[in-house]
Amino acid sequence: MTTQPAQTDPLLDVRQLEVVYNHVATAVQGVSIEVRRGDIVTMIGTNGSGKTTTLRAISGFLPAEDVAITDGTIVFDKTSIVGTMPHLISRRGIVLVPERSKLFETLTVQENLHFNLTRQRREIRDKVLGYFPRLAERQSQVAGYLSGGEKQMLAIGMALMCEPKLLLVDELSLGLAPIVTHEIMTILQTINRDLGLAMLIVEQNAAAALGVASFGYVLEGGRVVFKGPAATLMQHQDIKEFYLGGGEGKSRSYRDLRQYARKRRWWG
Amino acid sequence: MELLVSIIVLGTTYALLAAGIVIVYKASRVVNFAHGELAIVGAYVFYSVAIMMPGHSLPLTIAVTAIVSVIFGVIVYFALMRSLLGQPTFVAAMVTIGVAIIFKAAIVVVWQSKSVGVNLGRQILYTYPGGGRLTAVDLITVIAGVLFFAAMFGFFGYTRLGRQFRGAAENPLLASQRQVNVNLILALAWGTAVFAASLAGVLFGSRSMLSPQSTIIGLSGLTAALVGGLDSLRGAIIGGMLVATATFITARLIDPALSEAVPFAILLVVMCWRPWGLFGTPEELNRV
Numbered sequence: 060m061t062t063q064p065a066q067t068d069p070l071l072d073v074r075q076l077e078v079v080y081n082h083v084a085t086a087v088q089g090v091s092i093e094v095r096r097g098d099i100v101t102m103i104g105t106n107g108s109g110k111t112t113t114l115r116a117i118s119g120f121l122p123a124e125d126v127a128i129t130d131g132t133i134v135f136d137k138t139s140i141v142g143t144m145p146h147l148i149s150r151r152g153i154v155l156v157p158e159r160s161k162l163f164e165t166l167t168v169q170e171n172l173h174f175n176l177t178r179q180r181r182e183i184r185d186k187v188l189g190y191f192p193r194l195a196e197r198q199s200q201v202a203g204y205l206s207g208g209e210k211q212m213l214a215i216g217m218a219l220m221c222e223p224k225l226l227l228v229d230e231l232s233l234g235l236a237p238i239v240t241h242e243i244m245t246i247l248q249t250i251n252r253d254l255g256l257a258m259l260i261v262e263q264n265a266a267a268a269l270g271v272a273s274f275g276y277v278l279e280g281g282r283v284v285f286k287g288p289a290a291t292l293m294q295h296q297d298i299k300e301f302y303l304g305g306g307e308g309k310s311r312s313y314r315d316l317r318q319y320a321r322k323r324r325w326w327g
Numbered sequence: 328m329e330l331l332v333s334i335i336v337l338g339t340t341y342a343l344l345a346a347g348i349v350i351v352y353k354a355s356r357v358v359n360f361a362h363g364e365l366a367i368v369g370a371y372v373f374y375s376v377a378i379m380m381p382g383h384s385l386p387l388t389i390a391v392t393a394i395v396s397v398i399f400g401v402i403v404y405f406a407l408m409r410s411l412l413g414q415p416t417f418v419a420a421m422v423t424i425g426v427a428i429i430f431k432a433a434i435v436v437v438w439q440s441k442s443v444g445v446n447l448g449r450q451i452l453y454t455y456p457g458g459g460r461l462t463a464v465d466l467i468t469v470i471a472g473v474l475f476f477a478a479m480f481g482f483f484g485y486t487r488l489g490r491q492f493r494g495a496a497e498n499p500l501l502a503s504q505r506q507v508n509v510n511l512i513l514a515l516a517w518g519t520a521v522f523a524a525s526l527a528g529v530l531f532g533s534r535s536m537l538s539p540q541s542t543i544i545g546l547s548g549l550t551a552a553l554v555g556g557l558d559s560l561r562g563a564i565i566g567g568m569l570v571a572t573a574t575f576i577t578a579r580l581i582d583p584a585l586s587e588a589v590p591f592a593i594l595l596v597v598m599c600w601r602p603w604g605l606f607g608t609p610e611e612l613n614r615v
Binding site: 121122124125144150154160161163164170174176177217 | 412413487490493497499500501502505509
């Protein structure tokens with residue numbers, strides 16, 4: 060297993076995070092993740108592996124939600140942000156693009172985009188419209204009627220309007236055609252290069268995420284079971300098998316697969 | 328003509344009452360049953376402030392009462408409603424009933440249930456051929472209503488805070504993740520709502536005497552809000568006008584005693600035909 064190279068000051072440093080829903084259901088157990096400045100990092104894993112919960116914990120919970128961080132630390136830009144309200148976390152520079160209900164569906168495209176508009180942010184708005192020219196054509200439409208891809212573009216645009224230092228993107232590919240996923244991933248990569256904006260991307264579509272990321276974590280059952288540079292992960296036999304689809308070309312028998320299932324449990 | 332003016336004047340008062348209920352409902356999905364009480368307390372506060380002000384200065388009284396009412400609303404939110412965030416909304420609605428009882432008691436304790444009137448100007452501007460009179464209060468009521476609604480539509484439609492308000496109403500978590508302090512938005516909603524309530528109360532009190540029984544106008548406001556649609560400001564205007572029209576026409580043509588009941592008959596019809604109100608969003612229904 061490859062370890063992340065030693066570094067002095069990661070932008071985001073999550074250590075031994077534990078999140079519990081309703082006081083009983085542990086969704087994430089001892090997850091540690093680092094994001095360096097200017098990097099794209101990805102978390103991949105199946106349904107219920109704790110990816111979304113981890114992102115939600117980083118971006119903060121409302122007091123009304125019955126969920127709490129019971130252990131571990133989250134340090135962003137040298138400051139601990141555990142227990143901070145979401146609006147304060149987003150003002151510090153962590154902005155989440157959630158998996159669903161990622162925009163205000165009753166507002167128009169323009170109203171969504173101008174949700175955080177200030178005089179100083181007009182330049183950013185113009186940049187966003189440059190990245191997503193399709194949004195400019197849809198300005199006066201109600202956001203709820205956009206196509207899935209356009210919604211995702213608007214959601215990313217809205218997030219950029221908050222002047223993030225770290226962009227969290229949850230399940231970008233959900234409900235999107237592969238070609239649209241690819242298009243938006245490429246734009247994310249462009250944004251990352253242009254603005255030096257660090258990103259933490261959560262994906263079930265491992266191939267798409269590892270294609271743009273430099274480092275990746277594999278989550279399973281609320282734990283990190285594997286981590287390494289994206290290139291290494293893509294070459295890894297098990298990850299190919301379980302997340303990218305297809306092994307070494309020849310198909311395996313079910314008996315072999317069962318062995319792998321056992322091996323996966325050992326990682327935890 | 329005279330009838331029409333009376334309807335518009337009363338309708339404006341109801342629309343203002345309904346607007347306060349709508350704003351709170353929109354922001355927090357809580358039906359505020361204390362609205363009538365808040366309105367009448369606002370009017371009593373206006374009465375007391377007017378006595379205290381040097382020379383009974385009217386502009387000063389208006390300014391002080393406006394500020395006091397907004398602060399009142401913010402206090403109600405932070406003291407009572409904030410801790411109920413995330414609870415089922417009927418719990419919060421029950422709490423507003425408690426608030427209603429407290430405020431009604433306050434009228435008894437602080438103002439000894441005194442029957443008082445508020446003077447905004449009783450000058451007669453015009454006498455109709457039939458003998459009816461158009462007074463300064465009537466004109467002030469309509470102007471205040473128009474200004475209030477214009478300000479609200481401008482605020483919600485064209486300002487950043489207004490957009491954030493509507494966003495927070497639709498999805499508080501997302502608004503929070505977009506740098507918006509949802510607590511402040513809700514406090515603002517309560518402040519604005521109590522301001523609107525007080526405005527309606529003062530306008531009401533300038534036409535008839537105030538007493539603890541006056542809090543019943545809250546019901547008319549609620550009826551207007553429900554008829555127009557609990558989540559629609561436009562609906563509040565239409566609802567207010569409808570309720571006023573029904574009340575007046577029944578009183579004039581049939582029987583004054585019946586006029587009290589007619590608004591509820593309209594409510595019943597609207598609830599059967601469009602349960603979400605004339606201008607409300609159908610999806611809102613399953614949230615009530």
